[in-house]
Amino acid sequence: MEIGDKLRNLRIQKNLTLEELGERTDLTKGYLSQLERELSSPSMETFFNLLEVLGVTPEEFFSQETNDQKVVYKEADHTIYFDEENGYELKWLIPDSNENEMEPVVITFEKKGEYKTFEPSLSETFIYVLDGSVSLRLGSKTYTAKKGESLYYQATEPHQLKNYSRGKTRALIVATESYL
Structure with missing residues (x-):
């Protein structure tokens, strides 16, 4: 699976629209759409910011399954x-x-x-x-x-x-x- 597809699937699993994800990441809806369609590549900083907002670590993003439940959330x-x-x-x-x-x-x-x-x-x-x-x-x-x-x-x-x-x-x- 391509990175754009995984980002789109994560966004959909979180019930976020492109606009809502944009609000949380300070990225435009158009740019996020380009990322999901593999028409653009994010910088490492942007990619890690997206993963943080989507609630996954890079390890979880690239692995097939995640079973650990996060319980404590810090500032x-x-x-x-x-x-x-x-x-x-x-x-x-x-x-x-x-x-x-x-x-x-x-x-x-x-x-x-x-x-x-x-x-x-x-x-x-x-x-x-x-x-x-x-x-x-x-x-x-x-x-x-x-x-x-x-x-x-x-x-x-x-x-x-x-x-x-x-x-x-x-x-x-x-x-x-x-x-x-």
Whole structure:
């Protein structure tokens, strides 16, 4: 199997679109597509970064089977994406969480920062506010939780998170299915 095919298969196993993988690696969707179709070759640094985001070591990537379960994840395992235009930073705490039932992330909002609007789905979402306060628009209703409070909801209506507080807001989000 070629490297591009293996990268595509790993991405698909992790339920990542090219765009989502691009967000996590700071690579363009077009470049990732070229890599998967063997039209371009990544630098060693880019290749290792892709493997890290996809949650595999080079040894695992080149071997046929991996049976070891990783249990402890360190800060170096985190993947960070910053959206300056919308004023938020996403930190994926588990690099391969897209293939799991839950996906834990920490989101940090700048003042008046907002996350994208999600379409209805079967996902369930838990949010614990670590600092500041976060507002959730769920359908036509808005709910606000401050530091030490939680939100828990089924994502059966369009929903969006925003920071209306005077400073930064930080929250732990755990969602079922991979929709973050």
